[in-house]
Amino acid sequence: MxxxxxxxxxxxxxxxxxxxxxxxxxxxxxxxxxxxxxxxxxxxxxxxxxxxxxxxxxxxxxxxxxxxxxxxxxxxxxxxxxxxxxxxxxxxxxxxxxxxxxxxxxxxxxxxxxxxxxxxxxxxxxxxxxxxxxxxxxxxxxxxxxxxxxxxxxxxxxxxxLPGAPLDGGRILRAYLWHRHGDPVRAAISAARAGSVVAYVLIAWGLFELFAGSVIGGAWMAFIGWFLLTAAHAERVAIETRETLGGISAADVMTRPLHTAPGFISVERFIHDYLLADRHSAYPVTGDDGSITGLVTLAHVRAVPAGQRATTPLSQAATPLDRVPKADAAEPITTVMERLDRHTGGRVLVTDAGRVVGIITPSDVARLIDVRRLAATGDPHRP
Ligand SMILES: [Zn+2]
Structure with a gap:
């Protein structure tokens, strides 16, 4: 992709x-x-x-x-x-x-x-x-x-x-392999591998033309090959990531219990009592009744001028709850990942029956991918 x-x-x-x-x-x-x-x-x-x-x-x-x-x-x-x-x-x-x-x-x-x-x-x-x-x-x-x-x-x-993903021919190849062997994921990985092969052929052909004297045509061909190689690689990584994280839900990845901070304290107190005292860098903010009203991250704190930290309530610095990306506890982590990239410093709040129960950060997912890959390759020291 x-x-x-x-x-x-x-x-x-x-x-x-x-x-x-x-x-x-x-x-x-x-x-x-x-x-x-x-x-x-x-x-x-x-x-x-x-x-x-x-x-x-x-x-x-x-x-x-x-x-x-x-x-x-x-x-x-x-x-x-x-x-x-x-x-x-x-x-x-x-x-x-x-x-x-x-x-x-x-x-x-x-x-x-x-x-x-x-x-x-x-x-x-x-x-x-x-x-x-x-x-x-x-x-x-x-x-x-x-x-x-x-x-x-x-x-x-x-x-x-040409039969290599992400080209259309690669998708047709994937459809064929899927039809033949019944495994959509394996078919997609094979199609992406074929994409790399097609790319190497194009690069080699381009370089050959380049040295044979057709400078622009050869360079153009090699450029297309390089571009395809990058795309095929990205595609394979995306599929493998999806496969590695298959069957894992938002609830499996989230951090809990939630470390929350009350919205009425000042940003200054938040820095001293929470950020400096704890290891987290994102906190759900609670209202007077203890329910969660928003999310505050280091970026929010940074946006408050130093001179105003003592007088700005934390609730004012935070992103309101309705603008924080959320995920249902049962949602597959692969679809939650798309939301981690973009908003509010890449945090997603996990809800269960409308109640916030956990938080997911990009490093939670990165660690999970690492651990799952490690587990999949096995322990080389074991007989
Ligand atoms: Zn097309």
């Missing part, structure tokens, strides 16, 4: 928030540049600036084609009942950010195949338009741009079908 952090939100389409990964800017710019560079050869006789306009238009159409490819994945996923939280465009087309997993290999296959199928259809449509333009003899420049769009969409489809 591609980390959403590396991308920026650009708007909504069909009710889905669309984000753009930085690699898209690289690819669109490279395509505009290379198109503007080759057009004078395929369609000579136009002013220089017009080639740049045509190159820009072609690249913009390509970005639209990438988006269509991605929406095809998202629409199929949504039809299969998998919630889609948005789409992110990236180097190889995009990723639909799914809030769930395919339940059957068939669904996984249809979801994966939808994108390349759409890109191939676009290639066919652009090809037909190019043929019609060519026959009419209207504008060799427009014909060249549309022909280029047909070729690039076909290349995108074929490239995405």
């Amino acid at each position: 591609i980390r959403v952090n590396d991308s920026v939100a650009v708007g909504k389409l069909m009710g889905l928030p669309v984000r753009i990964h930085w690699s898209v800017v690289v690819i669109v710019w490279l395509f505009a540049w290379s198109l503007a560079g080759t057009l004078p050869v395929t369609a000579p006789g136009y002013p220089r600036w017009l080639y740049w306009v045509a190159g820009g238009c072609g690249a913009a159409c390509l970005a639209g084609a990438l988006l269509a490819h991605e929406l095809a994945h998202a629409v199929v996923a949504r039809r299969a009942g998998i919630p889609v939280s948005g789409v992110t465009l990236w180097l190889f087309g995009g990723v639909a950010r799914l809030a769930g997993e395919a339940r059957t290999p068939g669904v996984e296959f249809r979801m994966a195949a939808a994108g390349p199928a759409l890109s191939l259809s676009l290639a066919a449509v652009f090809g037909a338009v190019a043929a019609a333009l060519d026959a009419s003899g209207w504008s060799p420049l427009a014909t060249a741009v549309v022909t280029w769009l047909a070729v690039v969409n076909a290349i995108l489809a074929v490239f995405n079908l």
Whole structure:
């Protein structure tokens, strides 16, 4: 999976928030540049600036084609009942950010195949338009741009079908292995491993071309390979983490009993009586009746100017309870982890029947992953 952090939100389409990964800017710019560079050869006789306009238009159409490819994945996923939280465009087309997993290999296959199928259809449509333009003899420049769009969409489809995750072909491979052996997790890990193999082949091929004299083509190929290698590795780590933490609930990981701090004390007293006296760095804050009203962390304390610490009540410095991320005690820790990254210094309060019963920090989860991995590899000193 591609980390959403590396991308920026650009708007909504069909009710889905669309984000753009930085690699898209690289690819669109490279395509505009290379198109503007080759057009004078395929369609000579136009002013220089017009080639740049045509190159820009072609690249913009390509970005639209990438988006269509991605929406095809998202629409199929949504039809299969998998919630889609948005789409992110990236180097190889995009990723639909799914809030769930395919339940059957068939669904996984249809979801994966939808994108390349759409890109191939676009290639066919652009090809037909190019043929019609060519026959009419209207504008060799427009014909060249549309022909280029047909070729690039076909290349995108074929490239995405390479059998290694996170490429679509890797997802198709996963669906096949899942169907064959019945184990979705093992199939996903194999598909991610295949992704690394495909990546190494691309890098080797790129380096070979580089030394054979095709500098830009070779460097481009090696770059794509490197990018795929990173993505395949991240995917494998994510799957293995999920597998390591399988069957563990929020209640299993949380720290309890809760060390709470009363909201009426000053921030200054909190620092001396709690932070300095204890080892915790996040405390649920209690109201007058003893119920929990919020959460305070080191970051909150830091935000209070030193001169105001003695007069600021702790409850005022804390994040109110309704804005603190929460998890049900029975919720799988794998889904809770997504909430640990972002809000209130990465803490999640665990509730049971509406009552706060524990707290989870990123280091709780990091320790758990370490311990589970250690246990899984076994003790080498044991006979
Ligand atoms: Zn795709």
